[in-house]
Amino acid sequence: MIDPQWANARNILVMRLDNIGDVLMTSPALRAIKENLPEARLTLMASPGGAQAASLLPSIDDVIPWRVLWQDIGKLDFDPEREWELISQVRDRHFDAAVIFTSFSQTPHPAAYMCYLAGIPLRLGESKEWGGGVLTNEVRSAPDEIHQVERNLRLIESVGFEVSDRSLCIQVPSAKHSANALLLKHDLATDAPYLLLNPWTSCQSRNYAWDRFATAARRLAEITGWQVVVTGMEKDRDRSVPLLEALKPHAIDLVGATSLSELAALVAGARLVLTNNTSTMHIADATRTPSVIMFAGTEYESQWQPRHAPTKLLRQPTECSPCYSFTCPYQLECLDIPPEEVVAAGLELLERLYPAFQGDKGGWVR
Incomplete structure (x- = not known):
């Protein structure tokens, strides 16, 4: 049963202040809030980068x-006026409640204090340390190794929200037409099978070597006869040049050419995704797209790994894992994986999922 105070909430602020993948991991909890309180309006507060994920979240009304x-x-x-402006903007929206989603390494207390100053009467968060009265509903922290989706769901379950589905939930229909148009510009029919390679992350410590990615993707393209759709952000353009050159004539260059919604539509349409542990991994999990993930030793697999899509996680065990570092001071030994292993993992998924696929006999049998 929902806590009586929370049962009356109709204007709820949900906060996840990190990156796109972190925001996507809140989707099961957001769906559960909407299912329990269908008349409630949910506003997401996120970082400018993470806020892009709002377009994929059907439960979000505003951002x-x-x-x-x-x-x-x-x-x-240094700009205290900026902080007062944030409090003013939040106060003007007259929220009934705030749900503060955090990772194991974060505290909810600064966010909760901001919400207190903005006049939000109910403030829910998970914490390892004492924070005075800034939270009205405080959940003691779960073990660090728990999956982030479960950490988020555990938070809302603490005030009585029932959860019917613990899987990721995103929407991509509105972007399908524009994603298909991008493929058609490169002479790829909308019903043609393709591989999707998203080779970059926002931090150096989670990037598999680009030349190895190119070698693996090229070999898979040769075996399957499929094109390789290469995606990334605008800032990835320069470093993608040698990778795209190595993939000729199999590459379709969409680096910096897609919105997040279009990327999600492309992931949903792919037969196989190759990527690192980044937001594309979570999109593939939400769309149930088969994926080979180069999963760096920066985090525990148990915290972030896909749980529903057919997936092969590849990484080498190292003593320094989990390091939680943005840059690796060593030689990225955790991602020292030969391209042949990536190819083998991809073929194993394809042969298991698609009965018509014969990897040793020339690819896709139509």
């Missing part, structure tokens, strides 16, 4: 993009 001071790594200027 507040904001780079918060308490998760800044030294890039924000």
Whole structure:
């Protein structure tokens, strides 16, 4: 049974202040809130990057993009007025409640204090440390190794929300037409099978070597006869040039050419995805797209791994894992994986999932 105070909430602020993948991991919890309180309006507050994920989340009604001071790594200027402006904007929306989603390494207390100052009466969060009265509903922290989806669901279950589905939930229909148009520009029919390669992440410590990715993707393209759709952000354009050159004539270059929704539609349409542990991995899990994931030793697999899509996670065990580092001071030994292993993992998935696929006999049998 829902806590009586929370049962009356109709205007709820949900906060996840990290990146796209972190926001996507809240989708089962957001869906559960909507299912329990169908008349409630949910507003997502996220970082400017993470806020892009709102377009994929059917439970979200509005979004507040904001780079918060308490998760800044030294890039924000000294500007107290900016913080008062945030409080003012939140106060003006007259929220009934705030749900503060965090990872195991974060505290909800700065966010909860901001919500307190903005007049939000109900404030829910999970914490390892005592934070005074800034949270009205506090959940003691789960073990660090717990999956992030379960951490989020555990939070809302603590106030009585029932959860009917614990899988990721995204929407992509509105982007399918524009994604198909991008493929048609490269002479790929909308019903043609393709591989999708998303080779980059936002931090160096999670990037599998681009030349190895290119070798693996090229070999899979040769075996299957499929094109390789290469995706990435605009900032990845320059470093993608040698990779795209190595993939000729199999590559379809969409680096910097897609919105997040279009990327999700492309992932949903792929026969196989090759990527690192990044937001594309979570999109593939949500769309049940088979994936080979180069999973760096930066985190426990149990915290972030796909749970529903057919997936092969590849990484080498290392003593320094989990390091939670943005850059590797060593030689990325955790991702020292020969391209042949990537190819073998991809073929294993294809042969298991698609009975018409004969990897040793020339690819896809139509």
